[in-house]
Amino acid sequence: MKCHFMQSNRAGLKNLLAIQTDLAVGGTLWFPNLTLPDSTWILPVSLGLINLLIVEMSTLRKAELSKYQKYTTNFIRGISLVMIPIAAGVPTSMSLYWFTSSFVGVGQNLLMCSPSFRHLCRIPKTKSFSDTPYKDLLASFITKYSIKK
Numbered sequence: 001m002k003c004h005f006m007q008s009n010r011a012g013l014k015n016l017l018a019i020q021t022d023l024a025v026g027g028t029l030w031f032p033n034l035t036l037p038d039s040t041w042i043l044p045v046s047l048g049l050i051n052l053l054i055v056e057m058s059t060l061r062k063a064e065l066s067k068y069q070k071y072t073t074n075f076i077r078g079i080s081l082v083m084i085p086i087a088a089g090v091p092t093s094m095s096l097y098w099f100t101s102s103f104v105g106v107g108q109n110l111l112m113c114s115p116s117f118r119h120l121c122r123i124p125k126t127k128s129f130s131d132t133p134y135k136d137l138l139a140s141f142i143t144k145y146s147i148k149k
Contacts, residue, residue, distance in 0.1 A: 044087035
């Protein structure tokens, strides 16, 4: 019994070492080693920006936020910014996973705005429904963040 336990542990460690080796040489572009943090901070900053984009996309669709929604939105904005140094300190593989996950989240948000997709999935119209959601989102973004002279 003890021998079987030792053999299974040894096999598990060999698999773990193989994965570690694959991650050490499996990078691309500016991150050749996925086990080290991204020294350029490209992925961590991109992660923070894409998370902020998700927050802003959701707030731009609402006409007026309640006091609680404003606090919650600002809290989530803060978390998005705090994630930048956190992502800079973890292995690049983790930052890449978080970035990819957030990027898919942006895609899902944009897809759920699409009138044809909503019709295809038989999602009922709501009071915030728009026939031109992407134009409306862009116009709201420009209005909110344009530099006023």
